[in-house]
Amino acid sequence: MQAAARPALRAFLIDISGTLHVGSTPTAGSVEAFRRLQNSGVPFRLCSNTSKEATCDVSARLRGMGFELESRENADLSEGPREVWTSIGAVGRVMEDAGICRPYFLLSDSARSELQLDTTLLDRKDDQTPFDAVVVGLCPARLDYTHLNTAFRILAREHPTPSPRQPVLIAAHTSRFLEAPTGGLALGPGPFVAALEHAVPGVKARVVGKPSRAFFEAVIGDVDAYGCISGKGVHVAAPAGARVAIIGDDVEADLGAGACELRLWRILVCTGKFRPGDETRTSPPPDEVVDSFATFIDSFLSDTVTLES
Known part of the structure; x- marks a missing residue:
């Protein structure tokens, strides 16, 4: 070429x-x-x-490999530039904008911790607050039949405590496959998101990570506003x-x-x-x-x- x-x-x-x-x-x-x-x-x-872990954990791993990053990911990010942008960070911004109160997470504990929600409350089976969203990322422990079936029932409004409005399906990203840490390709969250879309007519995932235009626009806006961070x-x-x-x-x-x-x-x-x-x-x-x-x-x-x- x-x-x-x-x-x-x-x-x-x-x-x-x-x-x-x-x-x-x-x-x-x-x-x-x-x-x-x-x-x-x-x-x-x-x-x-990455949707397996919080942004601060991504930054910590990079520092451990020798990449010299600023420590901003551990600080209040309401003001100032972010050196590392992740799909989990994008999930948090979308949830806030959409007024999501009780999402059902197919996410790891690390990823959920960034969203600053009481995960113990979110997982309580006796809570009568209906789920108003399903959030999918890469979490092999939760991408099984039991969890996916619960997600399906929430989106189909067949859950024992159905939402009065149509729950939203939010995808951190829809990559079909990923590079496994041990080498070779591994299944990504995309096929599971597609399965939920297929199972519930009319439901279309809102993809918040790459390659969505909104994700790139937010990052470019940060560059335009602040320029260099550690240059x-x-x-x-x-x-x-x-x-x-x-x-x-x-x-x-x-x-x-x-x-x-x-x-x-x-x-x-x-x-x-x-x-x-x-x-x-x-x-x-x-x-x-x-x-x-x-x-x-x-x-x-x-x-x-x-x-x-």
Whole structure:
């Protein structure tokens, strides 16, 4: 595939799992490349579809692998920029906007803890408050028949305490498969979301993570408002019309619909869940295909130095 000429880029949205690391191991050269990007002063945000854990846990794992992050994820995020954006964070914002009072969670305890709800109360079988939403993420322990059947009954309004209004189905994301920590592909939450949509006529999931346009717009808005977070260098301002780029290993979940609608420069890395043929599997195809995150950052910073010389 002939690579298109790279335009001026003003900021980066960077996928985490599969791009910066696979399991507990950073991808080749990613820690050093990440540090060089920080020092360049180019604005960026880390964007993860992980729904297995809270955003603060994602940040802690990255720090444990050597990525130097600010500690903002442990602070009050009502004001100021966020360095790490996750689909669980997006779930919380959507629930607040929609006035969700009692969701039924197919989420891990870590993910639920970020939503600051009393999970003990939410799980009580004797509570007569009807469920007004079903929230699905990646939680193998809850994606079984018993939990999915309860979710189905809530959405179909067949639950013993039915909601007076149609409950909402919220999906952290709908990835069909993920890169397992031990290697190889594993089933993602997408097929389970699709099963609930199929089972309840008229119910369509609200997808809040990548590649939804709303997710990307929120992150880009944060970049536009605050610029760099941990950049230590001085970077020449990008020219008018410079584009935002998205870097990821999943041609659909990272580089899909919302990224295309917003005309993000789409960079596919050949690590993580990437498999040969992914580069031609979607239309339009990625704008660039590179060996790794480190390979791209080396190329981008080299071009930047050349332009500034």
